[in-house]
Structures are given as structure tokens and as C-alpha cells.
Amino acid sequence: MSEETVAQRVIRIIATNKKMAPEEVSPATRFEDLKMDSLDALNMIFALEEEFDIDIPNEEAAKMKSVDEAIHGVEELLKAKSSASN
Amino acid sequence: MRRVVVTGVGVLSSIGNTLTQFEESLRACRPGIGPITQIDTSRLRFHNAAEVAGFEPTGHFTDSQLNWLDRFAQLGIVAARDAIADSTLTWNDELRARTGVITGSCLGGIGTEDAHYFGFYHEKKSRCSPTAVPRIMSNAVASHVAMEQKFTGATFTTSTACSSANHAIGQALWLIRQGTLDCALAGGSEAPISFGHLKAWEAMRVVAPDICRPFSKNRAGIILGEGAAMLVLETLENARARGAKIYAELAGFGMSADAYHLTSPLAEGAARAMNAALEDGHLSPEQINYVNAHGTGTQANDSTETRAIRQVFGSHADRLAVSSTKSMHGHALGAAGALEGVATLLAFRNNFLPPTANFLDRDPACDLDVVPNEARSAEIEAALSNSFAFGGLNAVLAFRRVAE
Numbered sequence: 001m002s003e004e005t006v007a008q009r010v011i012r013i014i015a016t017n018k019k020m021a022p023e024e025v026s027p028a029t030r031f032e033d034l035k036m037d038s039l040d041a042l043n044m045i046f047a048l049e050e051e052f053d054i055d056i057p058n059e060e061a062a063k064m065k066s067v068d069e070a071i072h073g074v075e076e077l078l079k080a081k082s083s084a085s086n
Numbered sequence: 087m088r089r090v091v092v093t094g095v096g097v098l099s100s101i102g103n104t105l106t107q108f109e110e111s112l113r114a115c116r117p118g119i120g121p122i123t124q125i126d127t128s129r130l131r132f133h134n135a136a137e138v139a140g141f142e143p144t145g146h147f148t149d150s151q152l153n154w155l156d157r158f159a160q161l162g163i164v165a166a167r168d169a170i171a172d173s174t175l176t177w178n179d180e181l182r183a184r185t186g187v188i189t190g191s192c193l194g195g196i197g198t199e200d201a202h203y204f205g206f207y208h209e210k211k212s213r214c215s216p217t218a219v220p221r222i223m224s225n226a227v228a229s230h231v232a233m234e235q236k237f238t239g240a241t242f243t244t245s246t247a248c249s250s251a252n253h254a255i256g257q258a259l260w261l262i263r264q265g266t267l268d269c270a271l272a273g274g275s276e277a278p279i280s281f282g283h284l285k286a287w288e289a290m291r292v293v294a295p296d297i298c299r300p301f302s303k304n305r306a307g308i309i310l311g312e313g314a315a316m317l318v319l320e321t322l323e324n325a326r327a328r329g330a331k332i333y334a335e336l337a338g339f340g341m342s343a344d345a346y347h348l349t350s351p352l353a354e355g356a357a358r359a360m361n362a363a364l365e366d367g368h369l370s371p372e373q374i375n376y377v378n379a380h381g382t383g384t385q386a387n388d389s390t391e392t393r394a395i396r397q398v399f400g401s402h403a404d405r406l407a408v409s410s411t412k413s414m415h416g417h418a419l420g421a422a423g424a425l426e427g428v429a430t431l432l433a434f435r436n437n438f439l440p441p442t443a444n445f446l447d448r449d450p451a452c453d454l455d456v457v458p459n460e461a462r463s464a465e466i467e468a469a470l471s472n473s474f475a476f477g478g479l480n481a482v483l484a485f486r487r488v489a490e
Contacts, residue, residue: 038386039349046289057131058291 006052006078010071013051017044027068048074054081090262091325091488092333094173094318096165096273097428099415100136100311105172109432112440113461117414119297119309124279132293135279136311136416154217155230156195161314162227162275163234165424169271170235173318174330177235186239186267187228188258189316190250190274192420193283194224200280227275227314239267245420248380249341250274251315252423252473252481256339258319259483268321273424275314284310290349292384298417300381300410300442301388301456303449308382311416315424317431322488330490333431337468337486338367344478351387351474356380356394359480360470364398367484369468371399374406374484376439376469378426379456381410382417389451391472407464409457413443423473427483430471434487439464 004012007027015022018034025034031041045061048054048070054077056064064070097104100118101111111118119136127133143152143160146167155163166187175181198221205211220226225243232241240261244253251274258272278284287293287310294307317336325332340362344355364371380391388410396403411429418425429440438461445458468486475481 037347037350039347042289042291045291055131058295061291 007071013047030066088263089322090259090336091322092317093325093330094169096168097315098161099313101415115441115443117443125281131288138312156198156221158275158277159226165314165316166231166271169316169318182236183238184268185237187231187241187271188254189228190244190254190420191224192247195222196283197280200282246479247475249473249475249481250420259336270319273316274421276419276421297444298383298413299444300383301452303447305383308417311418313418313421315428332490334434334485335488338363338484341481351390353390353393357397359482360398363482363484373468375466377408378430378471379410380472380474392452407439408454409442411440426471
């Protein structure tokens with residue numbers, strides 16, 4: 001089995017958070033379409049932080065309004081993390 | 087019907103540990119917000135709070151007393167002592183038997199709890215102090231004040247998050263009004279500065295990184311506050327008979343549940359609590375001049391509270407002064423309503439409107455007169471003080487000017 005990509009991991013986290021199948025979530029999915037309220041969003045951000053061992057600052061969290069934006073945000077934070085540890 | 091008035095007040099907060107200091111700070115629009123000193127914040131995303139400054143526990147308690155007292159209890163007990171002294175009431179056995187202590191606290195002795203867990207989990211300690219349980223219990227203030235003063239009437243504690251103190255003060259009003267008590271100490275206290283607890287607030291992402299700016303367009307959240315405030319409540323008849331100074335009548339109390347969402351506020355729920363307080367106090371919306379808002383400084387609260395105020399007051403909302411003193415003393419959670427009650431009572435007694443500090447740009451969603459950045463002279467006839475808790479539990483107090 002090939003290793004999960006960042007995008008796949010983000011989608012898995014979001015799907016788990018909303019109790020949906022990963023196939024029902026695509027990069028284009030907007031959180032408002034998932035009927036995600038403020039607590040759901042908080043829980044999702046927390047789950048992403050745990051999954052990737054990153055801190056998502058409030059201003060980054062505020063930019064994540066779709067799956068695509070969440071994937072992009074996580075990728076950027078992972079890049080920053082790996083360059084910080086180099 | 088028995089009418090209930092406030093004849094004594096005690097307060098400890100980041101903007102003053104005496105009534106005089108507290109009033110001076112409100113009038114000068116001087117926030118008590120700064121870097122957290124009680125714990126190391128290097129592993130926190132926020133670093134500011136409104137801590138009580140210059141409080142020296144050993145100046146108020148013996149070492150053996152302190153062994154039984156978490157900081158939240160220390161603050162609450164001192165506030166109660168100050169309120170009792172301010173009331174100049176003369177106590178006898180009969181009055182003590184008909185006096186109760188009703189306090190609010192959201193967290194109880196969470197600092198003690200956090201320290202014990204650190205000991206067990208991190209330091210691998212195998213035992214803790216036998217005073218841990220009574221230090222942690224949320225009713226510690228009510229019990230200690232009752233024991234210290236020999237008050238033996240109805241005494242208990244309410245814990246409804248950010249509405250705890252208003253629920254406590256409201257219950258005290260009704261118990262006196264219905265004849266169960268003749269006198270009550272009522273208020274709240276809170277000491278939330280512990281690492282474990284602040285991490286929980288960090289995860290909620292509602293704490294501002296710098297300062298609390300209620301009703302401003304770019305408000306970024308709450309600033310947590312520490313403090314305690316207690317009120318002496320008695321009947322108008324008794325206060326007049328003994329020639330007491332009267333801050334104001336506690337005229338009404340209203341509560342409601344949003345039954346909606348754990349953290350998102352609902353304007354209709356807040357409005358129902360305000361309407362209930364007006365009705366309970368036999369006040370019309372047009373009689374109100376001032377609202378001490380819940381005004382937490384979160385995007386959600388301040389716009390929702392504005393809508394709720396407009397629902398209740400209609401066009402009279404444009405003639406109301408509405409301010410958030412949390413901009414100065416922070417959000418003291420279970421003590422918030424008590425601190426804000428004191429701010430409101432001082433406004434009555436000394437004829438000024440406490441301002442909303444740190445105000446920047448207007449938000450069209452908060453289009454009220456929020457008394458920005460400067461206290462104002464005004465004679466208030468009647469006022470509301472709002473508290474709306476996580477969990478959608480709302481509690482509103484109504485005050486009215488009354489001749490001594």
C-alpha cells in the first residue's frame with residue numbers, strides 16, 4: 001500500500017470529523033457545504049494539528065474555508081516546520 | 087412585595103483592589119491588562135490577561151487559613167469582608183440566621199487542581215495535600231464566608247460558566263423578595279490563571295493576542311480576567327430604617343436558555359433574558375438608560391448582543407448607553423457579572439457612565455453608543471447588566487435608582 005499523501009490525510013481527517021466517507025470529500029469541497037459550524041471547525045483544526053504535529057495559528061485557520069485551502073495551509077506549515085528543523 | 091437594595095460592595099480586580107481604585111480606573115478608562123505573571127506562558131499562544139495585582143494573601147489570612155484556600159476563595163472572601171464593612175450593617179444572631187451567602191464560580195479552585203495533577207502525572211508524586219478537595223470545591227467562598235461571619239441562612243453556589251455571578255445575585259434577590267432571607271452576600275469570584283486551563287482557552291481560539299476591544303470592528307476576542315466582587319443585599323425597608331447608603335435597587339432578574347448551541351450565541355435567547363429582567367423589575371424598556379453589556383470582544387458575542395439589544399429596545403436602543411467594562415477588567419468568567427454589577431452600581435451612585443476602553447473602528451454590526459474610550463457624566467435612572475454563558479445560559483440583572 002502506497003503512503004498517504006498530505007491531501008489524502010487532510011481529507012481523511014475532515015471526513016472522520018464530519019462522519020463521512022472520504023470519497024464524499026474532494027479538494028473542491030467547501031466547509032460551508034459540509035454544514036460545518038464553529039465547533040466542528042475548531043475540532044477539525046485541532047485534529048489536523050494532531051495528525052501533522054503542527055501549530056495552526058488563528059490567522060492561518062481563518063483562511064481555511066475549503067478542503068483545498070486546508071491542504072494548502074497544512075503543506076505550507078509542514079514546509080515551514082521542516083525548514084525550521086534543518 | 088419586598089424590594090431589595092444594594093447597601094455594600096466589595097471588589098478585587100485587575101483595575102483595583104478597593105472600590106475607590108476600581109472606580110478611578112473606570113473613570114480614567116484605564117485597562118488592567120498585561121503580561122501574565124503567575125505562570126510561564128512560553129508554551130501558550132497568548133500571553134496577556136487581566137490579573138489581580140498587588141494582592142498579598144498573607145495580609146488577609148493566617149498560614150493555617152491559607153492552607154485551606156485556593157486563590158479564587160481568597161479573593162472572594164476578601165471581597166465579602168469589604169462588602170460587609172461597606173454596608174455598615176450591625177449584626178445580631180437573628181439577622182445572621184436570616185442572612186445567606188450565594189456565590190458564583192465557573193472554575194472553583196482550578197489552580198489547586200492543576201497543581202495537584204502536575205504533581206501526580208508529571209512529578210510522579212503518590213499523595214497530595216488533604217486540603218485539596220475543600221480548596222477545589224466551587225462552593226468554598228460561600229462556605230468560608232458563612233463560617234467566618236456566622237451567617238446560617240440559605241447558602242449555595244451557582245456554576246453557569248460566564249453567567250455564574252448573575253445567576254447567584256439573581257437568586258439572592260428572589261430569596262430576599264420571597265421572604266426566605268432578609269439579607270444576602272451575593273457575587274462571584276474566579277482565578278483562572280493556571281497552565282492547563284489556559285491551554286483549554288487557547289484551543290477555543292477566542293482569546294485576543296493583545297487586548298480586548300469590545301464592539302470594535304477588528305476585535306479579536308476576550309482577555310481572561312481574575313477577580314471577585316460581592317454585594318450586600320437587604321430590603322429597602324431595612325436599609326431606610328437604619329439610614330444606610332443605597333447604591334441602587336436590585337429591581338429585577340431574568341434568565342433564559344438559548345437551547346441552540348454550546349458556544350454560538352443566539353440573539354433571541356439573550357433578548358428573552360433581558361425582557362424577563364425588565365418584566366421582573368416592572369420596568370419598561372424606555373426607562374433604561376444604561377446597559378453594562380456582556381461585551382466579551384469576540385466577533386460573535388458583540389454583534390449578536392447588539393441585535394438582541396435592538397430586539398428588546400427597538401428605537402430606544404439609539405438613546406441607550408451600552409458599554410463593556412470587560413475592556414478594562416477582562417472576562418472574569420464566573421465573577422464577571424459581579425464585577426460588572428459593581429461597575430453599574432458605581433455608575434448609579436456617582437453619576438457616570440463607565441466607558442468601553444480600547445475602542446478603535448466602528449463595526450456596523452455593533453451600531454450602538456458604546457461610550458467609547460471616555461467615561462461620561464450621566465444620571466442613570468435604570469440599568470441592565472448582561473451575562474451570557476457558553477452553553478447558552480443567559481442571566482440579566484435590572485437595577486433602578488431609589489431614594490435613600
